[in-house]
Amino acid sequence: MILTTEALGKSFDGLRANNDINFTLKKNRVHALIGPNGAGKTTFVSMLIGRLEPTDGAIWFDGKNVTEMPAHRRVAQGMGYTFQITSVFARLSCHENVALAARRRLGRNRAAVDEAVARALGRVGLGERAEEVAGDLSYGHQRLLEIAMGLASMPRLLILDEPTQGLAESEIAAFKALIRELSSETTILLIEHNMSVVMELADEITVLNFGEILAHGTAAEIHANPAVQAAYLGTETADAED
Template structure:
């Protein structure tokens, strides 16, 4: 049984001046999958997902999401269609409280009813374990907690595709275990694309792994296949 393809790219490229950050990438992501995107630093992973969610425009190629060509669609419309992105470098509303941060992510789907918003936000904060910090100013929290807030804001949008850019960076071991549990739960009704350096997290979560290097996909397969792949090992050892 072939799963429905939620997201695909054809010939997707991005050039910065002479630098080919992403070159001619064909990529397919079936609905419901947890996919990990790995590769050495500077392989073009963040550039690639930034094109998917519309933060930066593609130089060439095509992006299809849920059957629609979204290549030229502005970022906020893609987000409205169900692509949520959590930033690699934490990006939250510093001066607002933790609850207000999450409310802003929830209110687009829920509307502005105060009671409903607060309830939905608190439920989310409970899930990521930040409920006891709901009143705190977001910037005052420790870095690891800010990462969790980012994830809560990603979930708050009830996305069809959740893109997580190095979500476990700066989390403690205990928090990482919670994170893995959380993503497994989320993945029941959400497709997840995960950029991750922590190989344990990748192995624990990913159903399939895509490996990028020098702006191109060099391998794709199950965790076992990737583990055994010589090209991948060469890229990591050489890179």
């Protein structure tokens, strides 16, 4: 296991957003996290990456308790993530956006940084757009740029929050191919509402509902689960979000 949570919970002014979540991520697997609107996915992921402090419970990353570790130290430990809303630097070029992430790992070795940037941009299909200003990209391409920024840090765990939002069908097909390739190199936690993407890519799926784990299993098991059908698959649209 590369990540586990033990009885993880979060309350906001008495409102329970997450409750008693025991969750595991196996190394070099694609694990999808799904759930209806308001299920608590964003809160849960925010605790994993250190943006929110849990009310109770613990988070372990690669055998180390990181519950109280700040977000930047988790990145240094090997966690990478993209946000549901893009966090690129709009006035910088695509190259420089990715270089900022690469320098955290490689320091000021310019040749190594440039090589890492070129490789990351190429993998997401933006290799020929390296010098374009990030703010001039479409929303979908900004999402791809953010994934390239995550890849440049060579994470052992890559958390992708709604990565296909804003992508065209052809770009989604390329994204699926990228995830298949990456899964041999790193662990991927995918938070995604496009169920065709989830069902095709995920080795395991965890379903959250009302801040608790409703179900866990393979794509086939989740698709056939009556409780999941009632809570999510039969009613949710592909573009809803927490």
